Amino acid sequence: MCIIIRVVRIAVAGASGYAGGELLRLLLAHPSVEIGALTAGGNAGRRVGEFQPHLTPLADRVLGESTAEVLAGHDVVFLALPHGKSAEIAAQLGEGVLVVDCGADHRLADSVAWDRWYGGEHAGHWPYGLPELPGARDALRGTRRVAVPGCFPTVSSLALAPALAAGIVAPDVVVTAVTGTSGAGKSLKPHLLGAEVMGSLSAYGVGGVHRHTPEIAQNLSGVSGTPVRVSFTPVLAPLPRGILATCTAPLTGDGADAREVYEKAYAAEPFVRLLPEGQWPTTKATLGANTVQLQVAVDADAQRLVVVGAIDNLAKGTAGGAVQCMNIALGLPETTGLPTTGIAP
Amino acid sequence: MCIIIRVVRIAVAGASGYAGGELLRLLLAHPSVEIGALTAGGNAGRRVGEFQPHLTPLADRVLGESTAEVLAGHDVVFLALPHGKSAEIAAQLGEGVLVVDCGADHRLADSVAWDRWYGGEHAGHWPYGLPELPGARDALRGTRRVAVPGCFPTVSSLALAPALAAGIVAPDVVVTAVTGTSGAGKSLKPHLLGAEVMGSLSAYGVGGVHRHTPEIAQNLSGVSGTPVRVSFTPVLAPLPRGILATCTAPLTGDGADAREVYEKAYAAEPFVRLLPEGQWPTTKATLGANTVQLQVAVDADAQRLVVVGAIDNLAKGTAGGAVQCMNIALGLPETTGLPTTGIAP
Amino acid sequence: MCIIIRVVRIAVAGASGYAGGELLRLLLAHPSVEIGALTAGGNAGRRVGEFQPHLTPLADRVLGESTAEVLAGHDVVFLALPHGKSAEIAAQLGEGVLVVDCGADHRLADSVAWDRWYGGEHAGHWPYGLPELPGARDALRGTRRVAVPGCFPTVSSLALAPALAAGIVAPDVVVTAVTGTSGAGKSLKPHLLGAEVMGSLSAYGVGGVHRHTPEIAQNLSGVSGTPVRVSFTPVLAPLPRGILATCTAPLTGDGADAREVYEKAYAAEPFVRLLPEGQWPTTKATLGANTVQLQVAVDADAQRLVVVGAIDNLAKGTAGGAVQCMNIALGLPETTGLPTTGIAP
């Protein structure tokens, strides 16, 4: 057997953070990738090994500055930066470079929504990196700009989209998503200290004020063809990685075809797994993998559909999704370099 | 100052389990209690210290059999037994003994619901041990039988009752409650092993099939005067103790008076704390304490009220609630021996 | 029965930190204490409830400045401050005030050791607050100055002192102590983030460089009457509280009397529990309690004695030990207000 391997040269901006580290973990195992510049903000000039002790092969690489000069000259540039930073860098990189933005800048299509939720000028809308949504994969083929979805929108949208598209639920959804603490990044805030989070559960962003709310609404409204009301509450739990989203919506009928709707919607998707009846999602089954686990149930008493989804917020929820989009954009097989097995226990 | 201290003699059936251990931890610090017989099922004949290494003062006590003979002769008998066991023992103990049942046998008023959710003959309905519900405290004064609520119903009912009673939400609620693993007791099941639960989140009892669902519905329907639809999903998270419940319901108006409704409802309650605006519940703040932390928010976009509640499932959710009911039933000050400070971090 | 209760008025400096919070949790339950001024450094002017959400009764108290002016006028002042701060404040408070210093300033007797390990001028040596060490309790009676031991020295010294005092081991000990992360306080360091510590173990201060090393050596050398060599390594583990110390030393004989040595040493100690043979210490059994759990084993192959000790680093390891010393210094019963039951599971 003979194989011709095409290699693309990639750079990662934000390589000292959690999303950057996960991108590098996946890209180190990607057969078509050569790792080029690794850059950071305040951590520029220091060794990768100080921040990513798990990335043994990159331990002695030195972080450069996150500037367009350093990031230029690569086929693909992954941006894992705070929001507001990516538009300018992308403009300087030129249209031929594939820019995959893990930040929020280009996720929302509506500039009014952008201003309300993030504030400031809207950087515009890029092809949205959730290929499993209807129509999304086509928009990603050949693109040179990708807006990687937020972690909560990834799992919530995939959990509810089939039911809304099929019309078996009303456009009025309630999502409570429990998350590990890496979703907040390495920001040094007291409530993220180990002593605070271990042994505790806490709510935050309650009442629809989390910035992922309009992104979920945008995705679901697009799928259903009608504005969808979204009640979204995140809960912080004591684990490093993982999101388990419990998503419910009122049934429009008896829900008898709910399972069939989901089976059809995801039959051909390599990264979405509808579990056998009786088995429920666990986040650990997706640890480090680019997979989504889903299960559906009909609650006849409450007349609601309940869909539970599990992902690894850093893998399918960020870096895995980003690599999947890179594969699509570059015309590589979509599953290249992406694990479908988690690490358990 | 002179104090006359009345001492009641108590027994605990199920003293080798988690609920039994927590009862004993609280009762050891209760100034009006003398600890009598401690009994168990399969663990009878063994030392308390083998099962409850944290209860130093009781380490060398030997567990008796959980029979009416051994439990007789006490003023108060706490039952922390599997469901189906308490009715017979209570009958043998006589009407003069205060029997506080931490199990499910006497929680549901409706024998049809009992048969559907638990199966078998309904043992009848005892005064329900959630004093903060309207009317409940009066029914507990002087009683000799108490049905201690389930842990999920405790926090969910207290989170939603004021809004339903005031009519500011519609009788159609969605509750997602994240829980530590001690709620499942010491049962040796693979999914409860430390290696499985640490670093993972999982759903169970999805689709309204958890046995606490009808209990929540009973409480909320009683408060609102109309049948309340309840969509309830529990989520298992990696911590030993604590429940954080996210409870939402559609607003009937604009929700402007929501905070005032909750302030009024719980102003006089010693164990329910509505947090200041901007501060959100954390379960650790309630660890080992008999307190409920609540916060409310109005989501104008989704037109829903969101109430988040936190408790320690073994304290206010089981054993603390049980001791609180004992205090009321015996005419002791309701807060006697019950901590309102948690252990943190 | 009639009781005359004497009430002492206390202040806590450093009330927004972990040690300060634990002092307040214990002092709230202490029958002879009235809580006066609560002070902080950068957090002065803010509500206690922002930092200590578990201390419901103190939620609305406002933090003052940690100055002698604010702390004056109390019978007892607890200092939970960074090292280097307490000598000056103590001097200003006057000799009549009981000052209990939870910091390191007055623990070491040797000013050369102070300079080597902490640097700067030595503030002098106060009576050492580990009453269970030979002679220590007498020095604490009536004192108006107490140096509360470090958390690692507390458990390590109690684990090894009896064997060294009895001469059944050589003065050459090896201690590996695993600790929860609250021992590092609320300092915002990346390696203390929840996402970093959960699911991981790490070493730090390896090679005898941790500042608790000379304190352990001081205690053990004092007990054995000869200089004791101490190899001490701390390990960081994913739990908020608790230290488990594995302490070994070469046997001088066959160790046949090891258990008897420990039984005699601690028979009268209310807070040290030598477990029954076959039962091993767990930190959770001491959570929130002022207890030490110990167990001893003779390893005939390795010719070493192995002693394992467990404490709660914030309770017996800091705040509980501090309150115990206050009781002794003031002539109160030593166990007043100090729990001997932990919180489990």
Added chain:
Amino acid sequence: MCIIIRVVRIAVAGASGYAGGELLRLLLAHPSVEIGALTAGGNAGRRVGEFQPHLTPLADRVLGESTAEVLAGHDVVFLALPHGKSAEIAAQLGEGVLVVDCGADHRLADSVAWDRWYGGEHAGHWPYGLPELPGARDALRGTRRVAVPGCFPTVSSLALAPALAAGIVAPDVVVTAVTGTSGAGKSLKPHLLGAEVMGSLSAYGVGGVHRHTPEIAQNLSGVSGTPVRVSFTPVLAPLPRGILATCTAPLTGDGADAREVYEKAYAAEPFVRLLPEGQWPTTKATLGANTVQLQVAVDADAQRLVVVGAIDNLAKGTAGGAVQCMNIALGLPETTGLPTTGIAP
């Protein structure tokens, strides 16, 4: 570039357990392996997905019986069985099959030691699967039988072997190794329940009674050419995976060449990483990877060398080591299919 890939067909006995699951996770990503029979004991007849929800590609495979009949016809058979089971199966499989035993049966060379520590008849000694030990790799080349080391002996031996081989420490070592709970397997024991282990540390097997003690002594004695005394204490910590071993021994000189000794010993080893000075091992950096992280320190006061080692007990400590040995035995490149990057955070 043209590549000829040789594929070996493997079977895993014990595929429903933790070691079996980790073997399969690694083998799924191994380019030269085809997965054949998967067998179990009591779980035979059930789907892999019930026990290994993270192994999506194998979810619908059905477990066979762990008999020689089912396991026959493969190039390589991995045995992840309770001790005492492997000798008989290996005998039936024939000498041409590579049998990699993850159990203890063939680790100890000394039948007296076997009888003392495990009891019963000694099954004999197979080539020992720790290639990084002097001489071990040669014995593994071409072998058809491999005894995979225990997890504690793996990290402890690699941490101490260079110092003993170089004679810079005396043959009298003290090891305290903290471990996650997956090392105990899926056995349903109360002390392994999540509610027990989370938030707690506990000692077990204290006093040199853990069965890995003679295996460590065997390895280190072989390296040093003289009997080595081993004091070994395991500590159970709240994480699923990972071992951090603190290993100390008395210096014979001043230890000035310690770092150089370790640099030389492991310069060519692909899976052993001596960290840069100032950086300390963390288990999470090795999660899911076949790597060992080491760091050394000289404690001049205590006159001891301190070596800290970190591994993933299921990866390098069991399944990764097993695959590494398979690679060597079959003449494949030793690193084939084995990750050197961990999953963090």
